[in-house]
Amino acid sequence: MAAPSPRPLAIPAGPAVLDVLPDLEAALTGRSPVLPYAATDATPSVPSHDPAGLPDGLAVAVGTSGSTGLPKRALLTGDALERSAWATHQVLGGSGAWLLAMPAHHIAGLQVLLRSVASGVTPAVLDLRDGFTVEGFTAAAARVRPTASAARRYTALVPTQLSRLVDDPAGVAALRDFDGVLVGGAATPAALVERARGLGVVLSLTYGMSETAGGCVYDGIPLPVSRVHVDNDRHVVLGGDTVAHGYLGEPGLSRDAFAVDPDGVRWFRTDDLGHFDDDGLLVIDGRADDVINTGGLKINPGVVEDAMTRHLHDVLDVVVLGLRDPEWGESVCAAVTLVDPTGHLTTREVRERLRGILPDAALPRRVVVLPSIPQRGPGKPDRAAIRRTVQDLA
Numbered sequence: 001m002a003a004p005s006p007r008p009l010a011i012p013a014g015p016a017v018l019d020v021l022p023d024l025e026a027a028l029t030g031r032s033p034v035l036p037y038a039a040t041d042a043t044p045s046v047p048s049h050d051p052a053g054l055p056d057g058l059a060v061a062v063g064t065s066g067s068t069g070l071p072k073r074a075l076l077t078g079d080a081l082e083r084s085a086w087a088t089h090q091v092l093g094g095s096g097a098w099l100l101a102m103p104a105h106h107i108a109g110l111q112v113l114l115r116s117v118a119s120g121v122t123p124a125v126l127d128l129r130d131g132f133t134v135e136g137f138t139a140a141a142a143r144v145r146p147t148a149s150a151a152r153r154y155t156a157l158v159p160t161q162l163s164r165l166v167d168d169p170a171g172v173a174a175l176r177d178f179d180g181v182l183v184g185g186a187a188t189p190a191a192l193v194e195r196a197r198g199l200g201v202v203l204s205l206t207y208g209m210s211e212t213a214g215g216c217v218y219d220g221i222p223l224p225v226s227r228v229h230v231d232n233d234r235h236v237v238l239g240g241d242t243v244a245h246g247y248l249g250e251p252g253l254s255r256d257a258f259a260v261d262p263d264g265v266r267w268f269r270t271d272d273l274g275h276f277d278d279d280g281l282l283v284i285d286g287r288a289d290d291v292i293n294t295g296g297l298k299i300n301p302g303v304v305e306d307a308m309t310r311h312l313h314d315v316l317d318v319v320v321l322g323l324r325d326p327e328w329g330e331s332v333c334a335a336v337t338l339v340d341p342t343g344h345l346t347t348r349e350v351r352e353r354l355r356g357i358l359p360d361a362a363l364p365r366r367v368v369v370l371p372s373i374p375q376r377g378p379g380k381p382d383r384a385a386i387r388r389t390v391q392d393l394a
Contacts, residue, residue: 003054006061006073006248008043009034011105014127017113020104025117028078030057035073035248036105037063047073047249055245062107064210073248074107074210083241084111084213085118087223092180092204096152097144098123099178101137101161102378108184109378111214112156119150132161138174156182156206158378159192160317166196175201182206184215187284187302189309207284211257211268213242220281227265228282235288236274239267290383292322294330297361304332307358312350314339317373319381323366323390334364335386337373345369368393 009023026032037044046061059078063071088111089095098116100123102109116123124143126136144153155178157165162183165171175181175196183193184206196203206215216226216238226240243266246254259267273285285300292299301320308318317337322330338345347367354363374385 003051003056003058004031004033005046005049005051005054006033006035006058008046009036010039010043011036011103011110012039013103013129015125017100017104017125018122021113021117021122024110024113027059028081028114028117030059030078033058033060035061036110038103038105049249050251053251058245060110061248062110062210063105072250072253074244075246075248076210076213076242076244080213080242080244081111081114082118083225084216084223085115087225087242088115088215088218089118090224091218092152092154094152095119095150096154096179097121097146097150099126099140099144099153099155100124101126101128101132101140101155101157103128106378107210107214108156108158115154121145121147121150132164134165134168134171137161137165138170141174141177152179154178154180154182156184158380159183159188162188162196162203163192163316166192166199166201172199172201175199178202180204182215182218184208187286187305190306191310207282208238208242209270211244211270212238213244216240216242217282220277220279220283222282227267230274230276230282231269233288234273234275234285236270236272236282236284237267238270239265241266243268290321292320292330292332294322294325294328294332294361296329297359299332299362304334304358304362304364307354307362308334308336308350311357312345312353314343314345319373319383319386320364321383321387321390323387325365328365331365332362333366333368333390335368335370335373335390337370341371343369366390 027034057077060076061073098112100112104110124140126140180202182204204218207217208215216223222228229237246258271287273288277283286302290301304320305318315336316339319335323333325331350367351363368390374382376382
């Protein structure tokens with residue numbers, strides 16, 4: 001008998017998101033799978049697919065962030081989601097109560113709800129309908145209610161939220177009250193990590209995606225149910241119990257990205273480049289298609305972004321990308337937002353301040369100050385939109 005097809009499930013914003021918890025509990029049984037989407041969006045059509053190809057125990061067909069082409073729907077079973085929740089609590093130190101601080105139709109927010117189901121504790125909810133504020137976060141954090149069996153306090157954030165919180169004494173105080181703060185969804189600047197930890201925040205850097213049921217590598221170490229290796233092309237390959245069973249209605253893409261080894265372990269080949277450091281920890285170097293080829297030299301945007309956030313204290317957020325250049329092939333461009341929105345920053349200033357810190361080839365040839373960085377998911381910069389914006393300003 002074929003597994004049931006997923007049905008669209010509208011995920012509200014604000015406190016009403018708790019109304020979907022019974023639907024998620026039913027989905028975890030594998031008998032009532034769902035396809036979550038933002039309640040403010042039009043109801044999506046379920047992609048055409050062969051029901052016989054659906055995995056047993058399918059719980060969720062969750063959207064990817066769509067960094068290349070159209071978003072896809074990763075097929076996650078109840079077992080994969082439950083193993084992810086169990087392993088996360090193991091690594092963090094035990095079951096706990098959660099604060100939902102990001103949209104729950106994306107995998108990171110959805111997992112906060114599913115971990116709450118696993119803990120048996122209703123999560124507190126930060127209402128984001130009017131945007132993220134430090135005051136709203138501190139008030140929501142005060143509503144987190146641990147229990148005897150789920151005694152710890154957790155939340156998950158994107159880097160921009162963390163940055164705003166550590167800039168405010170009230171935000172720092174609220175963060176310190178958590179036994180664990182997960183940060184993922186984008187490359188978190190090393191300077192921000194050092195600052196938060198220096199202020200006493202118990203921070204865990206997570207790496208993963210919809211295809212792995214969210215974060216499956218914490219602080220460079222795979223979860224107890226996960227595995228990781230880097231292939232000969234430097235692509236990061238993730239494996240283990242949390243890996244999806246392909247994409248809904250995309251058999252060709254599924255064959256290209258997913259595999260099962262002779263031991264029955266599922267693997268997903270990411271588009272990210274990485275390496276293991278001297279301590280054996282996984283380091284993400286950036287996406288393969290983000291590498292900038294300028295004058296025959298390959299520049300990793302993450303290296304430039306890290307240098308700018310570390311050494312240019314007037315920069316709030318930065319995204320580095322390559323733009324077509326008739327002389328260099330591609331030129332390094334930095335799109336930034338500033339701590340002071342009324343401030344100014346020129347390309348010449350940036351190059352002078354970073355000279356000797358970055359190789360000359362990596363110094364931005366163009367710096368564009370934007371009012372905000374376009375996003376394509378929780379904390380994930382929309383590089384295509386940024387590129388269009390920068391080109392329109394040329």
